[in-house]
Amino acid sequence: MRSGRRPQGRSIAIRKQTETGLGSRIVRKSGSERRNLIGSDVGGGAARTRMQLHISPSMRSITISSSNEFIDLMKIKVAARHISYRTLFHTILILAFLLPFVFILTALVTLEGVNKCSSIDCLGRRLGPRFLGRVDASERLARDFYKILNEVSTQEIPDGLKLPDSFSHLVSDMKNNQYDAKTFALILRAMMEKFERDIRESKFAELMNKHFAASSIPKGIHCLSLRLTDEYSSNAHARRQLPSPEFLPVLSDNSFHHFILATDNILAASVVVSSAVQSSSKPEKIVFHVITDKKTYAGMHSWFALNSVAPAIVEIKGVHQFDWLTRENVPVLEAVESHNGVRNYYHGNHVAGANLTETTPRTFASKLQSRSPKYISLLNHLRIYIPELFPNLDKVVFLDDDIVVQRDLAPLWDLDLGGKVNGAVETCRGEDEWVMSKRLRNYFNFSHPLIAKHLDPEECAWAYGMNVFDLQAWRKTNIRETYHSWLRENLKSNLTMWKLGTLPPALIAFKGHVHTIDSSWHMLGLGYQNKTNIENVKKAAVIHYNGQSKPWLEIGFEHLRPFWTKYVNYSNDFIKNCHILE
Known part of the structure; x- marks a missing residue:
């Protein structure tokens, strides 16, 4: 055994309390389920967010995540070699220093909601899901709507389809008749084609009137x-x-x-x-x-x-x-x-x-x-x-x-x-x-x-x-x-x-x-x-x-x-x- 290396069964606990009220702790347990945790509570009430640090039993990966499963913030893989406790100790200290900043950004995300984009974390919130292969609800809705529009573009418009006279009437009909997305897209297409025909006829009428005026x-x-x-x-x-x-x-x-x-x-x-x-x-x-x-x-x-x-x-x-x-x-x-x-x-x-x-x-x-x-x-x-x-x-x-x-x-x-x-x-x-x-x-x-x-x-x-x-x-x-x-x-x-x-x-x-x-x-x-x-x-x-x-x-x-x-x-x-x- 290497000198200075501590027995496996021994547990180490480090606690640190910041002036801002943010707490962190590290717990190392022996056995096959070796896990290290660093946790922090941010905010209060419904806006509380708990951050966790997971260290794999093999000591080859470190994962930072939120307890409400909002996002996996960071995952670090360590090279396959022995790490001294001194190195681990310094690494944990650095992470403990950085975590308060990560916690603050996460709290802002939670408080602002998905649709707002006023803080600096907007870039990460938009790009993060793409890197992880995820799609937020708004993008999924737009994608589904594009798919429906493509389907409707090739369909025949039924004869005698009653069309609203304006957009406000269309919204009113949707509320009253509970249209599904496909019906809405079909009616919208029929309205657009009708308006295009009306505009075209008006343009030709204008040209005819102009011709008569010029003659x-x-x-x-x-x-x-x-x-x-x-x-x-x-x-x-x-x-x-x-x-x-x-x-x-x-x-x-x-x-x-x-x-x-x-x-x-x-x-x-x-x-x-x-x-x-x-x-x-x-x-x-x-x-x-x-x-x-x-x-x-x-x-x-x-x-x-x-x-x-x-x-x-x-x-x-x-x-x-x-x-x-x-x-x-x-x-x-x-x-x-x-x-x-x-x-x-x-x-x-x-x-x-x-x-x-x-x-x-x-x-x-x-x-x-x-x-x-x-x-x-x-x-x-x-x-x-x-x-x-x-x-x-x-x-x-x-x-x-x-x-x-x-x-x-x-x-x-x-x-x-x-x-x-x-x-x-x-x-x-x-x-x-x-x-x-x-x-x-x-x-x-x-x-x-x-x-x-x-x-x-x-x-x-x-x-x-x-x-x-x-x-x-x-x-x-x-x-x-x-x-x-x-x-x-x-x-x-x-x-x-x-x-x-x-x-x-x-x-x-x-x-x-x-x-x-x-x-x-x-x-x-x-x-x-x-x-x-x-x-x-x-x-x-x-x-x-x-x-x-x-x-x-x-x-x-x-x-x-x-x-x-x-x-x-x-x-x-x-x-x-x-x-x-x-």
């Missing part, structure tokens, strides 16, 4: 046209010649800056002209050629006759005043306006025959946009005939009626197009997916053999709305004939090659004749998206409200409208009497 004429603008037309018949000054006879030679003078605008919207035309003149450093060099239809001609003429933009010059011409616009020269336009299938497509029921269950709101919105009645308007197709309508002009800037000019456009006439016909901004270089990420695949049906044969789906598209046209170069091409031939093919195919207006055939007709200009000249999308960057709007030379949310409509975006309304003359009697945009 209609606001009461104020209609009033303005009627009052100005009446003024034309009763006021000689409203019928005065535009421009004055002494300025007639300027209409074909290529030293001036000629703008072309085709519209039947008097208010929109006034904003385009006013903004261009006010933004110009040399307004005396500006000549506007405004083309309108026969019904709007008198009102349009009255407005510019009564509201001079001098020193700029304005010419008003009706479509009926162009001798060149005959059925022989424009055969396809005649077909487009008289073709029953085409008229039904643009003016018919846009919901009938549409499978809304398989259509996304965005796709539906695009289809509605492509069915705007303006796409079969003669005014919308006139841009392809500019060289013939203005045979004496060499270079012009074409503007849509939903734009605002914010910067001097005179440098556009000094722009070298490199022999190309059309100076335009490309629409595939931007970050947004709705306006400035357009390629030919966005406009054409590439499942059609003719389209697939002649076009590249990844080719970049360009924008109408602000275009610099070199008419001398244009007259040397067959752009108009190409435009007509592809329109005929699309009509023969029952509009299966493309749906959207005049831009697709122009993308084909101008192929190889487009010179890309800097995007700062023409910013698009103000009628599509309300998240337009205001700083970019301020910097752009021309801003374009292309899309349904025109600034003169109630559905226009309020934060983008001021860039347009700043050029509306609200002091004008006609504007005031028609209560426009009040």
Whole structure:
């Protein structure tokens, strides 16, 4: 026997009492059930917790646990060798020093309860069960509920299942009918699917209403046209010649800056002209050629006759005043306006025959946009005939009626197009997916053999709305004939090659004749998206409200409208009497 080693039968007891009232004791017993205990009572009453230290008979493991079986705090395995009593004594002293801290944390856990997590032991309380392979009640409940939800997701919802109208009604039904978890999950799924259908139907209804609002004429603008037309018949000054006879030679003078605008919207035309003149450093060099239809001609003429933009010059011409616009020269336009299938497509029921269950709101919105009645308007197709309508002009800037000019456009006439016909901004270089990420695949049906044969789906598209046209170069091409031939093919195919207006055939007709200009000249999308960057709007030379949310409509975006309304003359009697945009 090793010297200093005590006989087995001898028992040792060490007691220690701390000032905080925490007690500890060690009892060693002889025999086969050798066990050492260190115990402590923490708290009082119902919150009492007793901690115990268990030393195995073989002296190879030490376990610390609570008497209420809340948690096994620590288990230490000792290497398989003899331990001196001195080492054991020091180990027990160290554990006795640490135990009060462990007891305090355990008491906090007991007092706080399982669901609270405000003390430092929260980490141990959460991670401990996982290390020991245990799952608390909340996790077990969540796991069981996920299992039930997975089962219910594949089940058929019974016909005639009565669904609560709200969450409060659902809770009330649960209390009254004592639903089990599976029934609750099934009803919850049925309610969610119903709400999704309702939201989807509401979204489509919103898109339809927006389409009708965008296609209609606001009461104020209609009033303005009627009052100005009446003024034309009763006021000689409203019928005065535009421009004055002494300025007639300027209409074909290529030293001036000629703008072309085709519209039947008097208010929109006034904003385009006013903004261009006010933004110009040399307004005396500006000549506007405004083309309108026969019904709007008198009102349009009255407005510019009564509201001079001098020193700029304005010419008003009706479509009926162009001798060149005959059925022989424009055969396809005649077909487009008289073709029953085409008229039904643009003016018919846009919901009938549409499978809304398989259509996304965005796709539906695009289809509605492509069915705007303006796409079969003669005014919308006139841009392809500019060289013939203005045979004496060499270079012009074409503007849509939903734009605002914010910067001097005179440098556009000094722009070298490199022999190309059309100076335009490309629409595939931007970050947004709705306006400035357009390629030919966005406009054409590439499942059609003719389209697939002649076009590249990844080719970049360009924008109408602000275009610099070199008419001398244009007259040397067959752009108009190409435009007509592809329109005929699309009509023969029952509009299966493309749906959207005049831009697709122009993308084909101008192929190889487009010179890309800097995007700062023409910013698009103000009628599509309300998240337009205001700083970019301020910097752009021309801003374009292309899309349904025109600034003169109630559905226009309020934060983008001021860039347009700043050029509306609200002091004008006609504007005031028609209560426009009040």
